[in-house]
Amino acid sequence: xxxxxxxxxxxxxxxxxxxxxxxxxxxxxxxxxxxxxxxxxxxxxxxxxxxxxxxxxxxxxxxxxxxxxxxxxxxxxxxxxxxxxxxxxxxxxxxxxxxxxxxxxxxxxxxxxxxxxxxxxxxxxxxxxxxxxxxxxxxxxxxxxxxxxxxxxxxxxxxxxxxxxxxxxxxxxxxxxxxxxxxxxxxxxxxxxxxxxxxxxxxxxxxxxxxxxxxxxxxxxxxxxxxxxxxxxxxxxxxxxxxxxxxxxxxxxxxxxxxxxxxxxxxxxxxxxxxxxxxxxxxxxxxxxxxxxxxxxxxxxxxxxxxxxx
Amino acid sequence: xxxxxxxxxxxxxxxxxxxxxxxxxxxxxxxxxxxxxxxxxxxxxxxxxxxxxxxxxxxxxxxxxxxxxxxxxxxxxxxxxxxxxxxxxxxxxxxxxxxxxxxxxxxxxxxxxxxxxxxxxxxxxxxxxxxxxxxxxxxxxxxxxxxxxxxxxxxxxxxxxxxxxxxxxxxxxxxxxxxxxxxxxxxxxxxxxxxxxxxxxxxxxxxxxxxxxxxxxxxxxxxxxxxxxxxxxxxxxxxxxxxxxxxxxxxxxxxxxxxxxxxxxxxxxxxxxxxxxxxxxxxxxxxxxxxxxxxxxxxxxxxxxxxxxxxxxxxxxxxxxxxxxxxxxxxxxxxxxxxxxxxxxxxxxxxxxxxxxxxxxxxx
Numbered sequence: 001x002x003x004x005x006x007x008x009x010x011x012x013x014x015x016x017x018x019x020x021x022x023x024x025x026x027x028x029x030x031x032x033x034x035x036x037x038x039x040x041x042x043x044x045x046x047x048x049x050x051x052x053x054x055x056x057x058x059x060x061x062x063x064x065x066x067x068x069x070x071x072x073x074x075x076x077x078x079x080x081x082x083x084x085x086x087x088x089x090x091x092x093x094x095x096x097x098x099x100x101x102x103x104x105x106x107x108x109x110x111x112x113x114x115x116x117x118x119x120x121x122x123x124x125x126x127x128x129x130x131x132x133x134x135x136x137x138x139x140x141x142x143x144x145x146x147x148x149x150x151x152x153x154x155x156x157x158x159x160x161x162x163x164x165x166x167x168x169x170x171x172x173x174x175x176x177x178x179x180x181x182x183x184x185x186x187x188x189x190x191x192x193x194x195x196x197x198x199x200x201x202x203x204x205x206x207x208x209x210x211x212x213x214x215x216x217x218x219x220x221x222x223x224x225x226x227x228x229x230x231x232x233x234x235x236x237x238x239x240x241x242x243x244x245x246x247x248x249x250x251x252x253x254x255x256x257x258x259x260x261x262x263x264x265x266x267x268x269x270x271x272x273x274x275x276x277x278x279x280x281x282x283x284x285x286x287x288x289x290x291x292x293x294x295x296x297x298x299x300x301x302x303x304x305x306x307x308x309x310x
Numbered sequence: 311x312x313x314x315x316x317x318x319x320x321x322x323x324x325x326x327x328x329x330x331x332x333x334x335x336x337x338x339x340x341x342x343x344x345x346x347x348x349x350x351x352x353x354x355x356x357x358x359x360x361x362x363x364x365x366x367x368x369x370x371x372x373x374x375x376x377x378x379x380x381x382x383x384x385x386x387x388x389x390x391x392x393x394x395x396x397x398x399x400x401x402x403x404x405x406x407x408x409x410x411x412x413x414x415x416x417x418x419x420x421x422x423x424x425x426x427x428x429x430x431x432x433x434x435x436x437x438x439x440x441x442x443x444x445x446x447x448x449x450x451x452x453x454x455x456x457x458x459x460x461x462x463x464x465x466x467x468x469x470x471x472x473x474x475x476x477x478x479x480x481x482x483x484x485x486x487x488x489x490x491x492x493x494x495x496x497x498x499x500x501x502x503x504x505x506x507x508x509x510x511x512x513x514x515x516x517x518x519x520x521x522x523x524x525x526x527x528x529x530x531x532x533x534x535x536x537x538x539x540x541x542x543x544x545x546x547x548x549x550x551x552x553x554x555x556x557x558x559x560x561x562x563x564x565x566x567x568x569x570x571x572x573x574x575x576x577x578x579x580x581x582x583x584x585x586x587x588x589x590x591x592x593x594x595x596x597x598x599x600x601x602x603x604x605x606x607x608x609x610x611x612x613x614x615x616x617x618x619x620x621x622x623x624x625x626x627x628x629x630x631x632x633x634x635x636x637x638x639x640x641x642x643x644x645x646x647x648x649x650x651x652x653x654x655x656x657x658x659x660x661x662x663x664x665x666x667x668x669x670x671x672x673x674x
Contacts, residue, residue, distance in 0.1 A: 055546060056546040057550055059550070062674055063673070063674045064508070064674050065468035065506040065516070065674060066506055066508045066514070068468060069462065069467065069468040072411065072462055087671050088671055090670050091670065091674070094413065095413075097407055097409075097410065097412055097413050098407075098411075099408050099409070099410060127631070130631075131631065131632060226631060227630070227631060228587070228589060253547050254547050
């Protein structure tokens with residue numbers, strides 16, 4: 001009888017000793033791009049999932065209880081920050097009842113830290129300008145360089161929480177940055193012919209991409225952030241687009257294709273569906289393939305070869 | 311002007327910048343101030359059978375203050391300035407999420423009972439609350455000082471078990487349940503079990519059960535039980551433009567004396583809300599409440615009497631932004647007290663809601 005008990009004790013001790021070797025960091029994020037970066041940086045030590053899907057408007061994610069359940073045992077939560085997820089995260093995070101990932105805890109990450117934020121409001125902030133983001137434009141994930149900042153930040157966080165694998169996280173972040181730099185050179189070459197070209201977007205969530213690749217944000221389909229387009233606004237914008245020779249209108253899968261196409265028709269241009277979040281369209285499974293498809297789509301739209309208002 | 315006056319003026323002008331600088335370098339920081347928001351709610355009603363003037367009136371202004379207290383607590387308060395001039399500290403509670411899988415709420419809280427009872431007035435899907443609410447747990451839900459613990463169970467779906475204990479308070483306009491016994495063993499308590507399932511990418515099913523019990527000033531045990539079911543659809547690609555909510559809820563109030571249970575007011579509602587576009591919602595609701603009071607069911611002297619109330623509502627809402635809406639609603643109701651009083655009621659209503667500052671999203 002003594003032998004089985006001894007074997008059991010040895011087995012339990014062995015399991016306990018072996019446990020850290022199998023311990024992954026469970027990472028949850030508010031955006032698919034952040035999950036993609038987290039997975040690259042974390043490699044085999046991390047499992048990352050996003051609460052918002054790539055084809056879902058990150059401003060308006062329903063705060064379903066199942067999202068709370070999904071992060072009940074997460075070790076890290078990566079918020080996009082700048083209040084982009086501020087409409088639903090204040091419900092989901094406390095609802096998870098997970099003290100490790102509440103704001104202020106070691107496992108909570110504001111991914112916007114360190115990013116050069118554009119369109120920070122100066123002077124009075126008023127909702128007369130629509131549903132603006134008072135901390136600045138939060139759609140920085142449309143800039144490849146900003147994601148390098150996020151990768152480096154996540155490597156630091158993962159290293160703090162899982163010190164034995166810190167070297168792997170640092171190496172993975174470096175590899176991410178190098179791959180992004182190499183890809184960026186390719187994308188910049190592809191976009192070079194369109195420097196200074198005007199582009200119309202549905203929402204003001206393209207400014208980081210426009211700045212990076214030298215495009216001119218000409219206007220938006222919605223008259224003000226969060227306000228649906230009116231026929232009068234579309235007619236006025238179409239008239240100014242014609243005058244300026246602006247022909248490309250881009251919109252995400254979660255915005256109204258009808259309004260974008262109507263505007264493009266009136267302006268004699270093309271309306272093209274794009275994904276600014278990984279997973280938004282087929283073939284955009286991670287941030288690299290997302291930018292591959294995004295750059296290609298925008299370049300074709302600006303050349304007049306793709307999309308169309310029909 | 312005397313020389314002394316001139317000297318005083320010069321001295322004042324010289325010292326003015328110093329004073330201004332001192333004021334701008336206040337010793338009081340506002341960086342840790344709470345998030346502040348306010349909702350103002352107005353409504354109008356036209357009902358030919360009610361002895362009330364037609365017109366617009368101010369319902370309430372709700373001021374909310376939310377802030378982290380320290381690493382352990384977050385404080386939420388909703389102070390309501392009611393149209394009649396009174397002030398109601400509707401909710402003032404602290405929340406703790408330091409214990410894994412447990413959320414603690416302490417203070418003046420909205421007890422976790424059912425679905426409609428968890429809504430703030432400006433979040434009601436219809437201008438009128440269901441008749442059964444005011445007859446069982448309160449028109450705006452069960453609001454009382456107490457302590458609640460909500461456990462997110464380890465079941466593979468969202469399954470939350472909430473238990474709460476509250477202050478024993480007697481019946482008043484906001485509290486139809488009599489928990490006013492002064493016996494030391496009178497500790498009103500609640501349990502709530504909520505389950506939510508993702509049926510697919512867009513549609514969820516939520517099933518809830520609630521029970522609330524305490525001892526009344528008459529010495530009897532008074533209780534309310536509830537059950538609710540909600541199907542909700544939010545298409546991921548159209549989360550801000552399309553969707554629908556199908557909901558039903560049943561609540562029963564009762565009392566127990568000498569070991570026998572006596573069913574009192576009971577009833578429920580079924581509603582369907584449909585989002586037509588980013589800015590338009592429409593809804594219909596049918597309801598019935600038994601042994602209940604309502605404002606148009608009165609006797610010859612104008613005193614309220616009990617009866618069966620059946621009502622249907624239909625509304626349409628224009629929501630030009632996330633922060634305001636304008637709603638039109640029509641309701642038709644009939645009541646019968648079983649003793650020859652059986653009035654009908656038709657009313658047209660309008661409601662306007664405006665929100666400024668920080669306002670957290672409402673629960674799913």
